[in-house]
Amino acid sequence: MTERLDDWITHIGRLEWSAFLLDEDWRVHWVSPQLKEQLGETDEVALRYGSHLVDAFISPAWRRTIHPDSQAEMLQQIGPYILSDLEERGRNFREILPEPLLGLAEYITPEECPDVVSFGFQYLDPRPDAGLDSYRVNLCFMALRDDAGSLYGYLVLFFMGMRPSLLELLVRGDEAMYERMANLQEPAQREGAILFC
Template identity: 35%
Template sequence: MNEQLKELAEQLDANGWAAELLDHRWRLVWVSDELLAVYGESDTEQLGVGGHVLAARGRVLSRGTITQDSAERWLRLNGPFLLHDAGGGAEQFAEMLDPEAAGTLRDCEPRPAPPAWTSTVDFARDEFFGRFTYLVERVHDVSGELLGYLVVYTLDVPASTAALLLRGDRAMHERMAALVRPGQRSAAVLFADLQASGSLSRRLPSSVYFRLVRDIRTALEATVAGRGGIVGKHAGDGVSALFLAEQLDSASGAARAALESARGLPGAVREVAGGLADEGLPIDPDDCLLKIAVHWGPSLYVGQVASQGRLEITALGDEMNEAARIEQCAAGGQVLASKALVERLDEQDVAALGLDPSRVVYRAIADIEGVDEKAKRDAGSVAVADLL
């Protein structure tokens, strides 16, 4: 690849662009890491890098990554430009195309490419689908000689809509994106919920209760994100979260991150409630207590669930149900941690948490006073301790 194109490629990768570079003869010479991730591919040769762009487009079409309509739209728009740069007719590309595409290219009249142009491509992979916008620009050296073409891709959504992602934590979004392929994973599980939320919602004006719940949830999610976790499905006035061993280097690292998050949640809630009370709102921080549970799932089935309005990470397994029951059994202000989670901690993480595992006293869920029959049935034998 030309040195100037190589420098451009390095800058594009460094800034996270989904992009590709073609040389002046329309050979695909580079694909960015982000575009590889979109395709779900790690081997650039599988996408046709090193060959003509027509062959490369044929590969992604055969994989079902782009639609037939998109491929035809791309060929009608770009065909005249690549024929002009190739200096010949469509027959020289016949072997790269199926008969229908070859016919489309023959209908194209060669003409020089403009400085830049844009269009769309319809993308599909597994259960994910949507439309991307791409922009093509000619790339010249300082003397004006054509080096090739830069193609950058972005989601076909208004910038104002895409900007909603800025409200979230980028690192957590990246952790979520890494779970595009569902599968069995080891993880620490955290559940937290606001105690007596029904009483609070009845006592407080709706606008005040909305602010309280919104600000608490924002604080809880920030705490989880700051320790390498992934926020799960939203549930009522609380939060669920996963801390994956593969993303936190070890089972011990995941268990430690979950416990650190759990211990940090009560303070985060108190700060939120105190801030609202300082505004003169009728909120008593002492009434805003969390019930918190942390548990260990050695083999949860974890993956993305994409709907029309959101992307969530969900996990399936008995331990998820058990964690929910543990949280229900926690009194406000408690962090109930399961024995299974605590015993995942190595010596270094135990010391960092200030724990002495040999002195932790556990109780079975079934032995906790006031536990309902459902909790006993689903998680009665699970041993827990308050580790706040």
């Protein structure tokens, strides 16, 4: 089934989407270059390739980019499916989840994962000099099945939490203008003019 996941890597790479792939056992198979950039991490060991999604998400590389409040929200959103998977594998979530999330997990009832799950979270830029507040990122978590309906993995796509009509305005803009706008984020004295009519 790895070949099928590799086909997805080709398509996602061509489109330059922020995404990652899990195999049918919820293990991290691949992280797109765009998502690696957002995570501020390119090392596959740090990104927990081959590890279960829970093990990856509680690692520093992933966890530092998700606002603490959103970590709890994410657990409530996908926790039922993850706990169901962990139970099937004979793993105890109490031995895996970090303390702040452990108390929440006690109130989650395991459920079988549907083919599509979507939700959002507050993203934190991991770069110390970024100077950005957290912002909304939406994700779509999709089961991947072959022609016979057998599960072979999961695709997780990330999108800016912004309406397409606003993104369209950005696409139409001038890159140099956006660079100037980005530079204006830093408070400083600047020349200006006031016009009177």
